Amino acid sequence: METVTAVEDPLNATSAEDGGNSSAYIDYDAEQSVQIYFWGELATALVVYGLTFVIGFIGNVLILVAITGNRRMKSVTNTFLASLATADLTLICLCIPVKIAKLFSFTWTLGPVLCLGVHYIQTVTAICSVLTLTAISLERYYVILHPMKAQYICTRSQANRTVVAIWVLSFVLACPMLVAQVHISVGMPPVGFWCVRNVDIPALWRFNELYLLVVLLLAPTAVMATAYTCIVLEVWRVMQKRQHMTNQVPTSKSFGEDHALVLDDTVKEPVQRSRSVDDQATLQQLTRMMVAVVVFFLLCWAPLLIFNALQSLDVFPVHVPGPVKHLKTAFELMAYANSSVNPVVYGFMSRSFRESFQRSLCGQRQPHGMRRDASKSSNLTHLTSLRQPAAGAMA
Template identity: 45%
Template structure:
């Protein structure tokens, strides 16, 4: 069978009115061997991209599923911040599960074969996931800022029930705010009357609509969230620094005499170093959040807008690899979110260990239950006049001494108490 040459038309620029001309002045024409292209793969270009997509997919799915499972499995992990983290992981998981397989399929195919309806639906769901992630990140920054600035009021304002309502509003708003992509994403026909193919791309013929959409997404996903999150996290950093300075002054001036007289003054002298450690952990984490968001989402959004305004050709081979890298970076943000928000948190690390080490967790629960039963049996018996009674509340006992005897010679110390809460990140 003879090879078939196809002529593909693509806009080389968009004029001031946003409409391409029909005389071919604003279009470039190029031909390629369609039949040969179906069986030709440039693995030197595809292999690195496929490897990065695969790593991002595996790490993103495992990390986000682990966060969702940990929060849902352990009720004591549920707090306003962790509820937002579960929503963020859900949005990131949808983005990874939908976007990366489609990107891999597009890398291995020169045409869109899923039809016009799937072209709009898939890109709409991708936009929903991206917008939902952005809105969740922004809401989390505002919630954290309010909780640190107004710690007492936040106990009544930043509740789990209100956080769930906020998440519902975020998801509904995301479905509405992402709807413009349904109009601007089209199933464009390429080829000739002999052999036709389709590409799922932006509507090049409607330049005004294309420009408006890319500008809208740049402002919605990058500009406004960056301003809001930057302001919120800057306020948090200043509040933490001012609180640390105030505490240091109190310890240096008000408790200096007590430290000299107290035999346990060594513990108090370590407080400044503990606060310095808090600064080294919390402040860099907040800065990393904003930095990763800007770095991962900024390039692809800016390039898309430049393409819409004609500053960058839509099909420039010199920028092809850079655009692929920029796409990967936007997905990489969803991949690293579990690391930044989960693995950098001491309480979440403990929750992950409990989720992964089922044998240790079950052994700890069995030990706790047996201890509780022994305490109940001991309290039912009439204690001697020299023994102090133990009161039971849930799975823990409030003990009056450092060491108390349970049943047949079993001793329990306060250092063996089971941790009861991971509610704060």
């Protein structure tokens, strides 16, 4: 039996269905389509999707439990992280089971509503994730470079409103997928159905892929790169000043607010100075963690988005040959695997999340002695960042 390779997205790759242009359909054997499996291709996909589902489901549920079940973990940044975990859970619970079922069929057997609905939800969650990461980068920017403005801009109520706006905007921005994805009949009786990109209208297909490239990759990357570059430069500048000033004995505090943190720390009591240094270290740790989350998101999604855009521009053929098809399959697996990456990053890079994960797994309450540290780790927006004015200036 011959098949034609289709232009597919993450929900249509490495499956027995190799769809194509409606003008080039080749007949198929319905009985054979449910009896032959290419285990050489299916095994890797099954393992990756299975691990993504298990790790992503457990990890993201733990994130939501840690944030919603612990009053000390309810901060501005964690509000965004809860939204990010919700988007990942939605993708895992709604799309991966369909993807796994699709691996074992040459045709789409789940109907037109699910064909459009699942791809639409998949796009919604991807857009929601990248918009949330962009919002976090802007929140970090204000906290570190404009701490005074952050006191009334970066609040929990404002974060809640931003999360709602992000989800609404995500549902709106994902609407082109409802037109770009089609449910079509193929073959001679018995007729089957495929759920593929509408390549019969090249302009529509090209617009959709380039649109997703801009919305999911180019525009948010530009914003996040700018924000985190400013943050890194500011941290480096202040650390250089601190290193220079710690070897000097201050004679006055007349150098201005921008120097107040360095000068003030040199004359504080040891306990107060240690506490300030710990707060700054926690702030920098969270910033590094969020940069890591952004980098993993871009590494996982960029290859697929770029490949799809190049394919729509005829750089790659519509009917993807064997080696290139396997490469695209790897890109699609990476995109789905990103849904399970964030909990791992939090576990490795955030002590407060590790402790919350452990308490959630063991069913323990937060020890009284740990509440102060947890509060310091989670309510980072209330820190006045690396450019905090001196106590005298605040008075």
